[in-house]
Amino acid sequence: MSLIEYKGFGGVPLAADMLGDENDPAVLLVPEVGQGRTAWREVAEALVLSGRRVVNLDLRGDRELAPHIEDLRAVLAQMGSRPVVVAAGRGSWIATRALGLDGAHLAAGLVLVDMPVDEDAVESGVAARLALPTLVVRGGFSPAQDSAASEAFNAALPFGESADINECDLELASDRKEALLGQLLEFLERRQPREAMEFKAGSDPRTLRDAMGCFATGITIVTALDAAGTPVGLTANSFTSVSLDPPLLLVCIANTAGTAPVLRGAAHFGVNVLQIGQQPASNRFAARGEDRFANQPWAPGQTGVPLLGGSLVSFECQRESLHEAGDHFILVGRVVRAQFEPHRDPLLYFRGKYRRLHFA
Structure with missing residues (x-):
């Protein structure tokens, strides 16, 4: 593991742990606002063992979302390949806004873990503009409450799917984390396979750009x-x-x-x-x-x-x-x-x- 630094919005330094082989498919982990990258560390190490290169990011110390959104876009622009972005809590709000315009050019997929109710994302059209594969996981770190608003968000996603870890009836935090990791790996294997990528006429132009x-x-x-x-x-x-x-x-x-x-x-x-x-x-x-x-x-x-x-x-x-x-x-x-x-x-x-x- 090595410590690296990205430049966020306005040149603000953002620290991140880099784990795994640089030739493996990349995953960018975004924590809950107010939490550090230590919250993701166990998941990050498990993803590395599964053949992934992981960037475990620290957010700036700011409660406003706008600077975080620009930070995330800046970090993605500095990465050498499109990662799958995995975000937790209000970090999910940041990720949806950062990827809502041209997300397919910045990321290969999006995983939202325990995202709080986000009615604005549906009403403003943010969810409908997320034109990249998206997995919504509920109950990843703690039991989640059912919500009609959450269902509305899932329904608005063009390429969305969902997983409810609550249905596994897990009581131990360690078991819940294992279930979350299983959902992540299943999504990654389908959306970001480790074998050679392929571009065909009519495919996502960013894939061709990556090939070039x-x-x-x-x-x-x-x-x-x-x-x-x-x-x-x-x-x-x-x-x-x-x-x-x-x-x-x-x-x-x-x-x-x-x-x-x-x-x-x-x-x-x-x-x-x-x-x-x-x-x-x-x-x-x-x-x-x-x-x-x-x-x-x-x-x-x-x-x-x-x-x-x-x-x-x-x-x-x-x-x-x-x-x-x-x-x-x-x-x-x-x-x-x-x-x-x-x-x-x-x-x-x-x-x-x-x-x-x-x-x-």
């Missing part, structure tokens, strides 16, 4: 000038060399990117391949609402495009062609100039995480 993430890449920042001469740029890892004669490269840009219109019309652009010291720049140019060039050293190239100082390589390109490709467009550039420092180590990206090169 198994290809390790470098990271670039693509730059250009807008019509007013203001520098713009964005982080991209879909980059490759195309040809040496003539000297061509390409980058793939999402149609929804804020800088996409500028890059579509740019006669010249730059591709800056990042080194390990430029991880903060990668984050800044990937975030929305950031002043991306603030405190970022850059200089105009011979065509005027902004080239980032300290990069592993900076390619200055003349636009060669543009091709539509689904939700992206492919920008092909003819290299007119390249500056590089071969002794720096590249910043890498693999399975949703930054990586460093380990030389043999």
